[in-house]
Amino acid sequence: MADIIVSKFGGSSVANAGQIQKVRRIVEEDSRRRIVVVSAPGRSKSSEQKITDHLFNIATDGMHFRDQRLSIPVADSKLAVIERFTEILQQLDISGEGIIEALKQDLDCKLRGDRRVAFLASRGEHYNARIIAEYFQASGMEAEVGLPEDFGLLVSEQFLNASLLQEAYGNMQQLGGEKITVVPGFYGVTKSGEVAVFSRGGSDLTGGEIARGVHAASYENWTDVSGVFEADPRLVPEARAIPRLTFKEIRLLSSKGFNVFHLNAMLPCKERKIPIHIRNTNAPEEGGTVILFERVPEEGVVGVARLDSVAYIYLEKDMLGEEIGFTADLLGILREFGIQTYHFPTDKDDIAVLVNQDDLTGAINDLRRRIEQQLKPDFMDVVYNLSILTAVGLGLQGNSYPIVDALSALGKAHIPIEMIDQSPSQICFHIGVQQTVADDALKILYRALIG
Ligand SMILES: Nc1ncnc2c1ncn2[C@@H]1O[C@H](COP(=O)(O)OP(=O)(O)O)[C@@H](O)[C@H]1O
Numbered sequence: 001m002a003d004i005i006v007s008k009f010g011g012s013s014v015a016n017a018g019q020i021q022k023v024r025r026i027v028e029e030d031s032r033r034r035i036v037v038v039s040a041p042g043r044s045k046s047s048e049q050k051i052t053d054h055l056f057n058i059a060t061d062g063m064h065f066r067d068q069r070l071s072i073p074v075a076d077s078k079l080a081v082i083e084r085f086t087e088i089l090q091q092l093d094i095s096g097e098g099i100i101e102a103l104k105q106d107l108d109c110k111l112r113g114d115r116r117v118a119f120l121a122s123r124g125e126h127y128n129a130r131i132i133a134e135y136f137q138a139s140g141m142e143a144e145v146g147l148p149e150d151f152g153l154l155v156s157e158q159f160l161n162a163s164l165l166q167e168a169y170g171n172m173q174q175l176g177g178e179k180i181t182v183v184p185g186f187y188g189v190t191k192s193g194e195v196a197v198f199s200r201g202g203s204d205l206t207g208g209e210i211a212r213g214v215h216a217a218s219y220e221n222w223t224d225v226s227g228v229f230e231a232d233p234r235l236v237p238e239a240r241a242i243p244r245l246t247f248k249e250i251r252l253l254s255s256k257g258f259n260v261f262h263l264n265a266m267l268p269c270k271e272r273k274i275p276i277h278i279r280n281t282n283a284p285e286e287g288g289t290v291i292l293f294e295r296v297p298e299e300g301v302v303g304v305a306r307l308d309s310v311a312y313i314y315l316e317k318d319m320l321g322e323e324i325g326f327t328a329d330l331l332g333i334l335r336e337f338g339i340q341t342y343h344f345p346t347d348k349d350d351i352a353v354l355v356n357q358d359d360l361t362g363a364i365n366d367l368r369r370r371i372e373q374q375l376k377p378d379f380m381d382v383v384y385n386l387s388i389l390t391a392v393g394l395g396l397q398g399n400s401y402p403i404v405d406a407l408s409a410l411g412k413a414h415i416p417i418e419m420i421d422q423s424p425s426q427i428c429f430h431i432g433v434q435q436t437v438a439d440d441a442l443k444i445l446y447r448a449l450i451g
């Protein structure tokens with residue numbers, strides 16, 4: 001189906017009726033846009049929460065916003081979800097028959113545990129897709145909704161972090177006929193028909209997997225910025241959109257904080273060499289970013305990413321470097337505790353592992369005890385609140401000068417460096433700093449390496 005474009009519209013692009021009207025215009029403009037993947041309504045103003053967050057709040061009995069030091073009662077979240085969909089229906093001027101009643105019933109579902117969380121979390125995408133398909137039809141388009149439960153978007157039974165099952169690719173062949181099919185992102189169904197969701201931001205994954213399944217000519221990812229920027233535009237306002245990136249570069253950048261595109265969403269497209277085009281729903285005339293298999297680099301560094309909330313677990317033990325299997329044992333313990341690791345610089349008598357510090361919450365005492373018992377370090381320390389700044393670019397291969405420039409710029413600004421790591425591929429390097437200086441450090445690196 002080489003003439004099909006799969007177009008995914010993110011939460012900001014489908015947050016309200018005005019945005020959905022823009023989506024319609026975009027879809028109508030190119031007859032190849034026959035599979036449209038939609039997210040749940042995101043924030044349309046900063047005072048609002050994403051519908052998916054309200055749904056997680058309902059599913060977790062009002063605990064979901066605790067990290068943001070907010071407490072939103074379940075009843076308020078239910079009301080917010082119902083009101084948002086009612087408003088969208090009214091403003092699009094469609095009846096949406098039975099939709100609000102069905103939504104209310106779903107919000108009172110009796111499922112338990114992860115199954116309950118997954119089912120509730122999926123409702124934002126489910127109802128938005130149904131509404132958008134109905135709106136497309138009402139405005140004269142040949143369109144229908146394609147629900148994962150109907151066409152068989154089969155996923156594993158990890159209800160809150162599902163992955164696609166191979167059979168799903170065959171089932172996707174029924175998509176992409178003459179009609180436009182509106183597919184809800186973020187969820188699939190297990191072989192026994194239960195709903196399971198991908199990780200957060202997972203509508204990008206739905207789009208990427210469907211693009212692979214139908215052998216699409218391209219995968220468009222429509223959002224609220226004009227492509228992937230050289231640095232997070234909220235932190236570095238002068239950053240510009242990067243016209244072309246490779247699959248490898250975007251993966252390195254998204255794994256270190258470029259959350260414009262889900263880290264794993266490029267993998268299915270890479271397999272089939274399907275180009276990904278990141279574009280702005282609010283400015284479709286702008287070029288955006290194209291992600292391709294290869295490109296000729298004209299620069300050293302193409303982007304600088306920043307990842308916060310990193311902790312540094314440091315162990316010292318004489319002869320550690322000579323003890324075969326020490327690193328594997330340490331990483332094995334971290335795996336057992338479900339702690340995400342980023343880097344592990346090692347030396348003769350010491351090792352550090354940089355981890356996601358949110359994963360340490362509630363686990364750190366048990367983890368320390370376990371490491372002490374099994375690995376018997378002479379000394380152990382845990383340092384919190386670090387940021388990793390990651391510079392990426394194919395042009396770094398065989399050109400180490402940007403590393404010198406980066407260190408010298410940080411040195412001139414008296415920014416202390418906690419960690420340095422060059423990736424084995426040599427197309428990126430990482431610098432760890434205290435989170436308190438990360439804003440400055442990012443701007444300094446941006447100016448030294450790109451701006
Ligand atoms: N390097 C970057 N380039 C572009 N956007 C970025 C970058 N890093 C972070 N972002 C943020 O990602 C946001 C888009 O992602 P997301 O909120 O998931 O969009 P959507 O709702 O369309 O899925 C942008 O509004 C921007 O604030």
Ligand SMILES: N[C@@H](CC(=O)OP(=O)(O)O)C(=O)O
Pocket residue numbers: 009010011012039040042050052053124185186199200201202203204
């Ligand atoms: N709505 C889901 C899935 C998703 O991809 O959303 P968005 O396109 O708004 O990032 C989430 O918030 O995680």
